[in-house]
Amino acid sequence: xxxxxxxxxxxxxxxxxxxxxxxxxxxxxxxxxxxxxxxxxxxxxxxxxxxxxxxxxxxxxxxxxxxxxxxxxxxxxxxxxxxxxxxxxxxxxxxxxxxxxxxxxxxxxxxxxxxxxxxxxxxxxxxxxxxxxxxxxxxxxxxxxxxxxxxxxxxxxxxxxxxxxxxxxxxxxxxxxxxxxxxxxxxxxxxxxxxxxxxxxxxxxxxxxxxxxxxxxxxxxxxxxxxxxxxxxxxxxxxxxxxxxxxxxxxxxxxxxxxxxxxxxxxxxxxxxxxxxxxxxxxxxxx
Ligand SMILES: Cc1ncc(COP(=O)(O)O)c(C=O)c1O
Numbered sequence: 384x385x386x387x388x389x390x391x392x393x394x395x396x397x398x399x400x401x402x403x404x405x406x407x408x409x410x411x412x413x414x415x416x417x418x419x420x421x422x423x424x425x426x427x428x429x430x431x432x433x434x435x436x437x438x439x440x441x442x443x444x445x446x447x448x449x450x451x452x453x454x455x456x457x458x459x460x461x462x463x464x465x466x467x468x469x470x471x472x473x474x475x476x477x478x479x480x481x482x483x484x485x486x487x488x489x490x491x492x493x494x495x496x497x498x499x500x501x502x503x504x505x506x507x508x509x510x511x512x513x514x515x516x517x518x519x520x521x522x523x524x525x526x527x528x529x530x531x532x533x534x535x536x537x538x539x540x541x542x543x544x545x546x547x548x549x550x551x552x553x554x555x556x557x558x559x560x561x562x563x564x565x566x567x568x569x570x571x572x573x574x575x576x577x578x579x580x581x582x583x584x585x586x587x588x589x590x591x592x593x594x595x596x597x598x599x600x601x602x603x604x605x606x607x608x609x610x611x612x613x614x615x616x617x618x619x620x621x622x623x624x625x626x627x628x629x630x631x632x633x634x635x636x637x638x639x640x641x642x643x644x645x646x647x648x649x650x651x652x653x654x655x656x657x658x659x660x661x662x663x664x665x666x667x668x669x670x
Pocket of ligand 1 (some may be wrong): 536563567588589590
């Protein structure tokens, strides 16, 4: 049976409930994290908990408990759920109060957690790559905060699904690709990997951090320099990363083939390095 964690209690997933006047529900006044685990071992937990704390700090929401206590609850929830591999979804909202734009200073933050099955890209998707479309980036000015306010992301992703594509790459008012609707985006050109700098226009993805480190260790050139939609269309390779998509090649953008139209060598090398990173941390190897 699936079990969720709601404010100090483990409850059957389908009975988990939050209050009508939770500010997360009424104002999207909250943040979340998604941590992947393989064989009950968490991947890059410290980076996720650090980002969770940063998101809360940026919004002036209190940490509901210490990182150590969060870590214990995550482990307990994993043990109580039926998945060997999966995703931990954790959300913290500012709290519950009568609806008012102005928030009281000492609200008690609401922590909820659930475990979700992992829907990883299939081998066919990894071998052939996936399609992406472009969409205008309609989000707010603090995309560096992992806010639950995901409406613009959701609309972009739905546009992708309507176009039978996997992901929407978001394009800002200057024609630059910021990231995907739920992924970071990268371009390879002349042997160099480009991705948008970690400004308030994008979420600093955990895989983005890990890939940057892997590139440094293996002397693959990695530049935090934004690229335009036009440059993306003429790239040698394109790919995206996230907790659930791993490292995923994009082989068409707005219907146009990228490079050879097949996943490129640098993308596949990075996927291999990422798999090694997963194995190193969790003992799990997937092929
Ligand atoms: C907008 C956005 N960018 C990037 C990412 C990738 O971040 P991570 O690698 O931490 O999963 C996500 C993940 O959900 C996201 O929602």
